[in-house]
Amino acid sequence: MISGSRQRYIVLACLAYVCLALAWIFLSDQWLASFMDLQAVVWLSSAKGGFFVLVSGLGFYFVLQGVPSAVGETTDYFSLSDVFTAHRAPHWLAYLIAVLLVVSIQIVYVRINTVFDNAPLMILFMLPVILSALFGGLGPGLLATVMAAGAGAYNMPPSGHLVIGNLANLFHWGLLVFNGLTISLISEAMHASRKREIRRRLQLEDALLELSDSEAQFRRLFQEAPVAMALVDRAGDIPAQNAHFELLFGYSKSELKCLADWWPRAYPDPVYREQVKSEWGVALRRSAKSTGQPQGSEYRIVCKDGSERVVQIYGISLLDGLLFTFLDVTESRKAEQRLKLWAESFERAQVGLIISDARNNTISSVNPAFAQERGYSCDEMIGMSVSRLFPSERQDDIRHLLQALNEKPHVVFESEHVGKEGNRFPVLIDISVLRDQQQRPLNRVAFVIDLTERKRAEQALSAAQAHSSNQQARARLAILNQMQDANVARLRAETALAALKESESRIKLFIDYAPASLAMLDRDMRYLACSRRWLDDYQLGDRELFGLSHYDVFPDINENWKTIYSRGMAGEIVRADEDRFIRRDGQERWLCWEIRPWYLDTGAVGGIVIFSEDVTARLMAKQALRNSEARMRVLIGTIPDLICLKDLQGVYLLCNSALRRLMGKGEAEIVGRTDYDLFDAEQADFFRGNDLRALEAGGPVINEEWLTFAEDGYRGLFQTVKTPVTNDSGEVLGILAIARDITLLRQAEEKLRIVNANLEERVAERTSELEVLNQSLESFVYSVSHDLKAPLRGIEGYSQLLKEDYGQALDDDGRFFVANIRSGVERMGELIDDLLAYSRMERRKLDSLKLDLAVVVEQALKEKAEEITANGVEILTDLSSVWVQADINGLSLVMRNLLENALKFSAKSQPPRVEIAFRLTDDQVIVLIADNGIGFDMMYHDRIFEIFQRLHRLEDYPGTGIGLALVKKAMQRMGGEVWAESEPGQGARFFLQLPVAKLAE
Known part of the structure; x- marks a missing residue:
């Protein structure tokens, strides 16, 4: 298919040929007839015809050499608007040449017209028209045509006037004008086509250069990617793998030349290996047909050192092979298991657990056991003030105690809690204080044990002391x-x-x-x-x-x-x-x-x-014996239930305060009596029957019964356990009865069942909402990146054309304005990139990996090696191998930004110097990046890490004001910390604190 430019060029060349041929045919015969007889004219017509064919053929050879190569069908056709535009600069030299050529031909005509019997000789005036059009295009060609037409009309009889006397002369004059106009348009089209061809050739060269840069950038991104990547060709060879691949699996490029080397090492189990091959064959065939995002599969891979990693593998089909990406999720899976285990332990623990906010003394979380003991649901207690758990008369003491807790890491004390219904019960509270990086109290974690049973069991202590004494005697x-x-x-x-x-x-x-x-x-x-x-x-x-x-x-x-x-x-x-x-x-x-x-x-x-x-x-x-005795004393004194001890005849030997509250009597009125002395006959028979069943069974007997307290009228469902009490020889001495109030437990079980059902429904709804929000956020970020940068690219392109095409026509102010436009566009592009990077850092998932800090720093220095060498920067490093726990992408960003900051602000020092060093403190690593630049006042040490905050003029030190804010955000996301120290004129020192990675031994 012939392209538009080539076809138009050929058509224009043919039209030019037709015009020249017509001019030659009609005008040359007239010219010859003016000074030869008719017979000679006929002979010369044949000669000039052959000469014209020879000359025109040679001309076509050179003209067709300029036929442009095939370009896109979207090339614009030539139009007069390409010539007559307001911003087109006039070619005065071409116009001057056109005038001079016509004037010269007129002078020649005046000198020779007598020889040709005053014939107009219109063919002579075609020469300045053709030369002017070829040299200057449409404008000079039209000017030459107008002047030639005027001169021809002036020379035609009657000479000296612009009036044409006969029809033949009018025909020759019109042919001159038509040919001049046609040749001018054709020449202009040739000029425009040539310019477009040059412009497109330059664009093609720029595109090839961008393609080369894109390929180099791809190779760099491939090598510096924060995940392991490998290329596999169609033959199964592995031509390339990045540095992270070797860091993750331990295999160098020389060790893995093809898939045959990879399969038995990564999957030593043959059964599992065949399973992986089969699954990946299906996945790759599916991905080759699909245009969407590749789906990853998760497998266990054995590394060179024998360790096993859980890896998500993504495969993408390329023209000449496959690109595999390996995402290490080992630590994520372990963390998920630990988090699940801790969550289940917290929820299922039978001991009351509570987490409170140390800053406002409100409850952040409680487990079901804690809430049930106090008659609340877990949701009811969230946000409740801690002081509400304590009696009103102890509020001042509790307030002072909470303030004192901020100065202590751990404390254990006894107190009294108040339930939802106003019931009080003694508790043993074990509190640990969690602090932030500045050692400020953040949360309090407390284990709370109900001591009611201990208080109720104090009367039973004497019966157990005999047994304890025997144990002490045996221990002694x-x-x-x-x-x-x-x-x-x-x-x-x-x-x-x-x-x-x-x-x-x-x-x-x-x-x-x-x-x-x-x-x-x-x-x-x-x-x-x-x-x-x-x-x-x-x-x-x-x-x-x-x-x-x-x-x-x-x-x-x-x-x-x-x-x-x-x-x-x-x-x-x-x-x-x-x-x-x-x-x-x-x-x-x-x-x-x-x-x-x-x-x-x-x-x-x-x-x-x-x-x-x-x-x-x-x-x-x-020590264990002493601890056992102490625990026994605490246990008896903290049992919260109703407790009594009877002999074989049913006579009460001891009872706790809860039982006395049930009966509404004092201990002296209960001990020494039977159930028949204290209750009506029907209830006494019920209690005595349970006693006898326990004695017959020789072990615990459990039953549930509704009891009404005589003291306050409280009625509740109690679970009673009655157990025979024996001595070391197995002789039965009496009956121990323990009754626990399970009214709230039964109510809580029903509430918990309802809450769990509602919670599952709410979790499903919230999960769906979060998925929609995440998708919307991704679309918004993409839209922002595209929509903000599209106008900038247009401004940058047009300003570049303005600078290149019309830079010489602009004065100094115009060039200054163009430079400001391009500088502003560049800063705006950097600002958009930094804002998008800040947004991604806030929301993207970080991978906590074990990283060699020295390798990350060396990579950052390598990226800035050209700038360091060009500016003569002195780099002082102490890069001993230190492993930290961090995200590779986030840590690399932090190092690059801080290094760029140090190079920028030390550029005017003589010589500029940057120092990088590490220091270990317990389980943390402190990284120092120092320079000998201009420094800053410490009163602004917090402000420099805020977004869009600058301490210096943009003209002196360019930048977007986001770099250090991005550093702070990345360190916070990685669980680290960043701060700075400086004095004006004394340079700046930036410190990073990161957790040390725990390497497997």
Whole structure:
């Protein structure tokens, strides 16, 4: 298909040929006839015809060389509006040449017209018309045509007038005008076509340059992408993989040359491998037919180090292969499991849990157990003031207590809570305070235990004390037995020392296999012998200690021990029953030790013998016994239910305050009586029947009954458990009855069922709404990016054309205005990009990965290497390998912005210098980015991180005012912190705080 430009050019060339041929045919014969006879004219007509064919053929050869290449069908046709436009600059030289050519031909005509018998010779005037049109286009061609037509009319008889005398001359004159107009239009069309061809060739070159830049940018984005990516060609080879791929899986490009290398390493299980291959074959065929966003699949991939990662894989079909993207979601899945576990634990915990806001002392969250104990639903308690949980007379105390809690990390105390119905009950409260990065109180987490049962069980404590005393006696007996064993061991050691004088071999054998840690040293504290138990207890392995100094074996021994050894050398027996000792591995142990001198035959002290025994387990058992007794006392004193203890005849032995409230009597009126003395016969028979059933069953008997309290008329549903009480020999001593009020529990169960049903419906509705909102937000961001940038691209393009085409026609002010327009467009584009980046940072999902901080910093320096070299910036770095927990994209953005900030504000220093260093503090990493630039006043240290805030003029230091705000937002999203320190003229120091990544050992 011939393009529009080529077709028009050929048509115009043909029209030019027709015009020239007509002019030659009609005008040349007239010219020849003016000075030759008719026969010569006929001969010359044949000659000039052949000459015209030869010349026109040669002309067509050169003309068709300029036929433009095929361009788009949308090329505009030539029109007069392309010529007569207000902004077209006149070509004065072309017009001047047209005038001079016509005048020159008129002068030639005046000189030779007598030779041709005053013939008009119109063919002579075609020459200036053709040359003017070819040189200058339409305007000069028309000017030459008008002047030639006027000169021809002036030269025609009667000469000297513009009146044409006969029809033949009028025909020749009209042919001259027609040919001149046609040639002028054709020449202008050729000029316009040539300009369009040059313009399109330049546009094509620009497009090729943009394509080359786009390809380079794609390669850069591929290598620097924050996710692992790999290219696979049609043959199954892997020609490229980015740095994040090697960082994630550990395989370099040389190790993975094709898919045959990848499959057995990433999926060592053959069954799972075939499953993945099958699923991905189907997915890739589906994605090749689909034009939508590729769907990812989640698989387990084994890395080079043997670790397993959960990865989402996305495959995109390309012209020459496939592009795979690997998104590591291992930590996300683990975090989801942990979050689910904690949420279930919080909801299902039987202990009351509450989280409150430390700033306004309101309840943020409670678990069902806490709400049910107080007669509320969980939703009712959200936002409630913490003080409402306490009695009105204790409000001042509680207010002071909450203020004091802000200064303490943890506190445990007893108090009293008030339920929804006004009922009071004692509680044990364990509060921990959570703080923010500035150590300001943020939330309080409290475990609340209902102590009602303990208060009601105080009367039952005496019955349990006998059993507790027996346990204490047995524990003391066990301790005495252990002490006796230790004494026996020491006695055996002393006997063995005495026998040492008789048999060295027997004492060595005894020492080796002594049941206690034993060591024998001379007066120089050098080892003569030690037991295997000594080597084991002090973690010395199989080391041979004979002849070694005790101080060389234990180089960190303190002066206190040296004093004790000196006392032993002086003949004193030194001992301790419980002494704290830190082992080589850092464990804390408790020792019972004794140091005795041993004597030579002369009676002089020959050295010392050290006996030691690890009594850590014994002390822990004693402590456990004490803790058990304490817990028992707390338990009996905090049971919230109705409790009573009866003997086998049904006589009350003890009762708690709740039971007394039920009966409306004092303890003295209840103890020593039976149910028949306290209730009517029918109810007494019911209670006694349950007692007898428990005795017959030999175990707990549970029943539910409605009880009415005599004291306040309260009526509720109670669950009663009656259990026989036995001694160590199994003899039944009485009956223990515990009744718990389950009225609110039954009501809460019904409410919970209704709330759960409503909650599931609300969650489904909210989830649907959030999905719609997220989709709307994505569409809005795309629309903002497109709609804001489209006008800027138009302004930038037209200002560029104005600068290139008419820059010379503009004065200095005009060029200055054009430069300001382009600068403003560039700043507006940067501002839009920064605003969109800020918006994305606020809402996009971050991937918390383990990142090598040194690698991220080196990458940022590499990106700015050209600017650093050009400006002679001195870079000081201390890039030891430190791993942090952060989002790779967010951390890279932070480093780039801070480095750009340092380079910008230190550019005028001599020489400019930027320092980057790391510092570890516990589980945090502090990153320093410092420069020797102009600095700033610390009174603005918070303002610089706010959006659109600047401390300097835009003309001095360009920028959008969003960079540092974007840094702060990224650090907040990654759980980090950023701050700055500076003095005017002393440079600026920016600090980043990030959590240290916990690497698997």
